[in-house]
Amino acid sequence: MSSFMFCSVFGSCHDEDEGLPCVHDDNTICADKSCFCVSGTHVRAGKCFKDGTFGGLCSELNGETCQLDANAECQKGVCVCKKDSIPSNGICTAEEMFGGRCRGKDGQTCMKDDNAECVHGLCRCKYGTTAIGKLCLKDESYQGRCIGDDGDACVNDQHAECLDKVCVCKKGASAVNGSCVLDEKYGGRCWNGEGTPCRLDKNAICISGMCTCRSNTRIMNGICRIDGAPEGMCVKGNCHGKNVDCDSMSNTCKCKVTHFPYAGKCVKK
Known part of the structure; x- marks a missing residue:
């Protein structure tokens, strides 16, 4: 990598660095052997600051939030950090x-x-976490850092895989509340229209693009179970069907020891 005579804007740079940022200031560009501020930035105290964020120019009224920095406000045409925030990596951080x-x-x-x-x-x-953007995200989980090869499963999210060292949702799963959830299953995305059954859970229906348990069912171990049916919740201490009893300790319907649950019924072993 070539060196520079100066690190600040308007310092010197070399022919081979033409069109590249100058050292120590990503908001500069090397042109005609000199460092200049890129478009959308202005020089202040020998450094180029991005307009609309900390240290940059702003056009809002005094006290109004700067366009590109939620924790900065415009004061006399310059973005400064709001109360209870400080400059950090070029922006104001609360x-x-x-x-x-x-x-x-x-x-x-x-x-x-x-x-x-x-x-x-x-x-x-x-x-075990890494700063990505403004948050510390757990490694090996959705949007967090991963160390595997592309396509390897992320350790802390079974429905995420590693891509360019970042965990992304696998095909057939979508991000919901910070983790990857299977589509067409309770808590996941659905695409077949309002009120239609979710493909991976017959007791769930699509409501506003999300799989939700039908009435008279509730989530049990990741699946919507019918109240009173095997593996579902007891209804006032009772269960429906043959060879199934209410387990008072868990308040769930369990097949008798001589039977096992299959397709919503208790089948003899």
Whole structure:
């Protein structure tokens, strides 16, 4: 890699670096052997700051949130960090989030990120998590870092696989509330239209694009079970059908020891 005579904007750069960012400032570009701010940034204190975020220019009224930084506000045409936030990696970061200040003791979980902990007054990612964007994400889980080859299963999410060292949902699964869930099954996405049965769970129906248990059923071990039926919840202490009894300890319908559940019934072993 070639070196530069200067690291700041308007410093010198070499012919072979034409069109590339100058060292130590990603908001610059090498052109005609000099470093210039790229479009959408402006120089301040010898460094190029992106407009609409910390240190950059803004057009909002004083006190209004800057366009590209939710934790920055416009003051006299420049984005500054709002109260209870600090500059971190070129943007303003709120307290109790990765990169922001924290008020707890060392090792205490940061209030706005369960995967971050307080270390010497700043939120840092806990062991086994990695900072991606503004959050600390658990390794080997959806959107987190993975160490396997492309296509390898992610250790902490059975429906995610490794792609370019990041966990993404496998084919046939979608992201729901931060994890990958099988489509066409309770809690997963569905595509066949409102009120239609979900393909992988006959007791679930599609409501607003999500598989939801039908009436008189509830989720049991990841599947919608009919109340009163084998493996379903008891109804006022009773179960329906032959060779099935209500287990008072779990309040679930269990087949007699001489039978096993199959297709919603108790079948003799």
